[in-house]
Amino acid sequence: xLKARNLKFQYSDHxxxxxxxxxxxxxxxxxxxxxxxxxxxxxxLAHLLAGYLLAQEGEIIFQxxxxxxxxxxxxxxxxxxxxxxxxxxxxxxxxxxxxxxxNQQWLKLVGLENYQDKYPHELSGGxxxxxSFARALAAESPFIIMDEPFSSLDQELKETLYQDLLKIVRxxxxxxxxxxxxxxxxxxxxxxxxxxxxxxxxxxxQ
Amino acid sequence: MKKILKxxxxxxxxxxxxxxxxYIFQVANPLLPAPLDIFTSLVELLAxxxxxxxxxxSLGRVLVGFFLAASLGVPLGLWLGDKKEIGEYFxxxxxxxxxxxxxxxxxxxxxxxxxxxxxxxxxIFLGAFFPIFSNAYLGAxxxxxxxxxxxxxxxxxxxxxxxxxxxxxxxxxxxxxxKIGLGMAWICxxxxxxxxxxxxxxxxxxxxxxxxxxxxxxxxxxxxxxxGYLLSACLDAITRKIIKVKN
Numbered sequence: 001x002l003k004a005r006n007l008k009f010q011y012s013d014h015x016x017x018x019x020x021x022x023x024x025x026x027x028x029x030x031x032x033x034x035x036x037x038x039x040x041x042x043x044x045l046a047h048l049l050a051g052y053l054l055a056q057e058g059e060i061i062f063q064x065x066x067x068x069x070x071x072x073x074x075x076x077x078x079x080x081x082x083x084x085x086x087x088x089x090x091x092x093x094x095x096x097x098x099x100x101x102x103n104q105q106w107l108k109l110v111g112l113e114n115y116q117d118k119y120p121h122e123l124s125g126g127x128x129x130x131x132s133f134a135r136a137l138a139a140e141s142p143f144i145i146m147d148e149p150f151s152s153l154d155q156e157l158k159e160t161l162y163q164d165l166l167k168i169v170r171x172x173x174x175x176x177x178x179x180x181x182x183x184x185x186x187x188x189x190x191x192x193x194x195x196x197x198x199x200x201x202x203x204x205x206q
Numbered sequence: 207m208k209k210i211l212k213x214x215x216x217x218x219x220x221x222x223x224x225x226x227x228x229y230i231f232q233v234a235n236p237l238l239p240a241p242l243d244i245f246t247s248l249v250e251l252l253a254x255x256x257x258x259x260x261x262x263x264s265l266g267r268v269l270v271g272f273f274l275a276a277s278l279g280v281p282l283g284l285w286l287g288d289k290k291e292i293g294e295y296f297x298x299x300x301x302x303x304x305x306x307x308x309x310x311x312x313x314x315x316x317x318x319x320x321x322x323x324x325x326x327x328x329x330i331f332l333g334a335f336f337p338i339f340s341n342a343y344l345g346a347x348x349x350x351x352x353x354x355x356x357x358x359x360x361x362x363x364x365x366x367x368x369x370x371x372x373x374x375x376x377x378x379x380x381x382x383x384x385k386i387g388l389g390m391a392w393i394c395x396x397x398x399x400x401x402x403x404x405x406x407x408x409x410x411x412x413x414x415x416x417x418x419x420x421x422x423x424x425x426x427x428x429x430x431x432x433x434g435y436l437l438s439a440c441l442d443a444i445t446r447k448i449i450k451v452k453n
Contacts (some may be wrong), residue, residue, distance in 0.1 A: 052355050070358040082352045086374040095370060096360045139360060 002026040002049070002143065002175065006058035009044060018044050019200030022058070028142070031169060031176040033186030036196035042179045043079060045196065046145045049177065050076035062143065075141040077132045077149050083120040089131055090116040097138040106134040109164060111157075126153040130161070137168065143175045150185060162189060239421045247421035248428060257410070261429065264395050264406040267323060268437075271330025272391040279335045279387070280380055283342025288372050290347065300339065308333030308394045316402045326398040326406075333394035334387035341383025345376025381445040388441055392434045407433075 007022040018041040026032050036042050047053045049060060051070040060067035062074060083092060089112055093103040107113045110130035120128055129149055136144050150158050166189065169176055180186050186193050193205040221241045228240045239247075251257040286293035311332050315325035349372055357367040373380075399408025407430050414423040 050355075050359065070355055072359065072361045075359055078352070080352055082356050084353060084356070084371065084374070086377075087370070095362070095366070 001028055001063070003061045004049075004058070005061070007045075007048065007055045007060070008057035009041070009048060009053065009055050011044075017200065019196070019202075020057070022200065022202055024194055024202055024204065026175060026177060028175055029169070029173045030192060031166075031178060031190045033190035033193045034177055034179045034196060035181070035183065035186055035193055037198055038181075040196045040198050041200060042196055043147055046076055046078075046147045046177070046179055049145055050074055052076070072139055072141055074143045074145065075136045075139055076145040076147060077129070077136055079147045079151075081120070081128055083128055083131060085120055088117050088119055089123070092131060092135050093138045096135055097140070099138075103138050106137045109137070109168075110134045110161075126157060129153065133161075133165075140172070141174070143177075145177045145179070147179045148181065149178070151181070158185075165189065237418075237420055239424060243421050244424045244428065248425040251422065251425050251429075257429075260405055260407050260410045260426075261433065264399065264408065264430075265433070267326045267398075267406065268330060268388075268391045268395045270323075271327045271395070272334050272388055274327065275331045275334035275338055275387055275391070276384060279338030279383070280342045283339040283344075283383070284346040284368070284372055284376055284380075287343040287346025287376070288349070288368070293343070293347075300336070304336045304340065308390065309397045312398055312401050315398070321402045321404070325402055326395060329398045330391045330394045333390040337386035337390060338380075338383040341379045341386070342376060345379025346372050348379070349375045377449055381441070381449065385438060385441050385445070388437055389434065392430075392437060396430055 003025050005023055008017065008020040010017045022045075034042050034045065044053065048055055049067070051067055051074065054068075067074070087095070089107065090103065093106060094100065097103055104113065107116060110133055112127060112130055112134065115123065115127065120131070123131065133146075133149065150161065153161065162185075165176075168174065176189075178186065178190055195203040195205065197203070225241045286296055308329055311329050312325070315328040319325040319328060353371050353375070354367075357371055362370070395406065396408035396411070399406035400412045403409045407426055411423050411426040411430070414420070414426060
């Protein structure tokens with residue numbers, strides 16, 4: 001279970017408090033969508049949960065442990081391209097897991113089995129997202145934060161990945177926080193929706 | 207062929223004008239010999255053992271000094287570039303030492319090590335170290351935070367992160383530093399040999415200047431330029447072989 005208690009966050013070079021006294025809980029195996037207008041702090045919250053940022057007040061407790069930095073138990077598939085330009089597709093997976101047979105399966109699952117020796121600059125935007133997803137799966141993390149993961153994909157691929165995602169999440173009991181602008185996507189995938197408004201308040205919709 | 211012609215056209219034209227001026231103006235200045243005389247002298251020198259001895263003496267010194275500078279400069283630069291908080295302690299010292307021309311260290315080197323190879327190694331090391339260190343430092347420092355986050359998220363060991371992210375990201379910077387460092391090493395060896403050595407191309411140029419054998423002196427200078435060019439071309443070829451992926 002993930003519990004965010006009384007979170008307050010403000011960037012040191014900005015006057016605006018992104019949010020204060022933010023509270024929510026995510027249960028194991030849940031797919032929760034985080035919706036909200038641009039600039040409401042969705043990505044900031046994702047970075048706090050991933051441990052890239054630390055809250056000024058409050059705490060995040062995941063599986064009984066206080067979040068004090070990044071870790072393999074909470075992986076973010078970021079909006080930014082975090083694939084390393086000098087590593088091939090398969091190398092990205094092999095670095096996080098030594099089980100090469102399984103890594104091949106993950107690549108097959110995301111449709112990149114024929115691109116193993118390609119470098120990120122040789123992949124399309126959608127392929128890069130799929131590689132990030134495969135890497136998160138290879139790490140076998142119990143909690144994946146997906147920051148707009150499907151935004152640059154075509155509808156057909158989206159539908160395929162939705163089905164795959166649901167299947168894997170149910171099979172592996174992975175908890176997902178899906179940050180999206182797409183309400184239909186949120187409804188299709190998530191059992192619960194958290195709405196973060198511009199004033200930094202969170203509303204919980206089942 | 208077209209590429210070679212393009213690269214050598216300016217050099218050939220200059221040589222042609224230089225040579226032509228001797229025929230047209232009938233100038234025969236013993237201090238500035240004609241290119242053909244220099245070429246003849248160079249061909250003669252290339253047939254002697256002594257000239258190769260001087261070439262290899264210089265090359266040997268460069269390789270030792272450069273190897274020492276690269277062995278220390280690359281890892282130290284990468285480490286301090288990555289560990290910014292430690293790097294800040296060392297930077298003032300580096301920034302004070304870096305602008306001192308390596309040639310200014312020659313008297314110090316002679317005082318410390320005498321007129322032997324050690325003095326030359328010391329000067330070459332200092333000349334090559336700073337560009338190598340600075341570029342490696344810059345390369346490691348330029349690694350975007352996002353990759354550090356990835357390494358922390360997947361809990362890579364420091365060695366794995368260093369090898370797979372810091373070194374690979376900094377490779378183009380490292381090779382730029384090595385190229386500048388090699389050029390500096392070559393400049394330094396010649397300067398060191400001119401001032402405190404009994405062998406090498408620097409010594410060869412200096413001794414022929416003293417005996418006013420200007421054709422031989424210029425042959426030595428041209429050889430210095432050609433070897434410098436070849437060393438740089440070799441390093442470029444190695445760079446192209448290692449850095450295959452364009453970012």
